[in-house]
Amino acid sequence: MPETQNLMLFRKWDLDGIEIKDPGLKTAISLRKMITPYTYGRSALKRFNKADVNIVERLANKLMHFGKKYAKNTGRMTGKKARILNTIKASLEIIHLKTGKNPIEVLVRAVEHSAPNEDTTRIVYGGTVYHVSVDVAPLRRVDLALRFIADGVKEATFSNPKAIEEYLAEHLILASENDPNAPSVKKKNELERIAQASR
Numbered sequence: 005m006p007e008t009q010n011l012m013l014f015r016k017w018d019l020d021g022i023e024i025k026d027p028g029l030k031t032a033i034s035l036r037k038m039i040t041p042y043t044y045g046r047s048a049l050k051r052f053n054k055a056d057v058n059i060v061e062r063l064a065n066k067l068m069h070f071g072k073k074y075a076k077n078t079g080r081m082t083g084k085k086a087r088i089l090n091t092i093k094a095s096l097e098i099i100h101l102k103t104g105k106n107p108i109e110v111l112v113r114a115v116e117h118s119a120p121n122e123d124t125t126r127i128v129y130g131g132t133v134y135h136v137s138v139d140v141a142p143l144r145r146v147d148l149a150l151r152f153i154a155d156g157v158k159e160a161t162f163s164n165p166k167a168i169e170e171y172l173a174e175h176l177i178l179a180s181e182n183d184p185n186a187p188s189v190k191k192k193n194e195l196e197r198i199a200q201a202s203r
Contacts, residue, residue, distance in 0.1 A: 011039055012039070014040070017107060018106065019108060032055055033112060033146060034056050041089065060092060067154050068083070095172040103177060114186075117181075118179050120145060123148075136202060137200065155187075157175050
């Protein structure tokens, strides 16, 4: 049987040479080879199975909720995955044109820099509520990073003539450079600051 040729994402981007620098996220970020990042929800009902879903598809799933602040899940974008994948594809092209780097690597760096290490949880003890700082699990770190990226892009593009592809590309480039002005990095720093205060 002949060897499968090197599968490239969207027939363009190679996932081979991308290194995940954050040791905590090595198991949580999947760079599984595929042409179209679409698994048809095979991982939906199995616990921890989303760790095997390609990071680009997970970003697409997060972007499918659309709206501002409290109207995020109005159903406007629900199920329009092909449309979101085209949006991501176009923004990857823009990232490549602007930086000259592999855009998937830029996405991985953005996720690494937007993933919080600490969070707070509520503990009720004798009728009193305490907020205690806790470490965040790797899968949740990736989830939060993707949510922060998606929310930042959604709020920036809501009622705005500028294309979502351009905002997504700009946001990912800023976050990959760990720029404190990137909305997702800002949210991560804010979350960690609150957690440090309640140690």
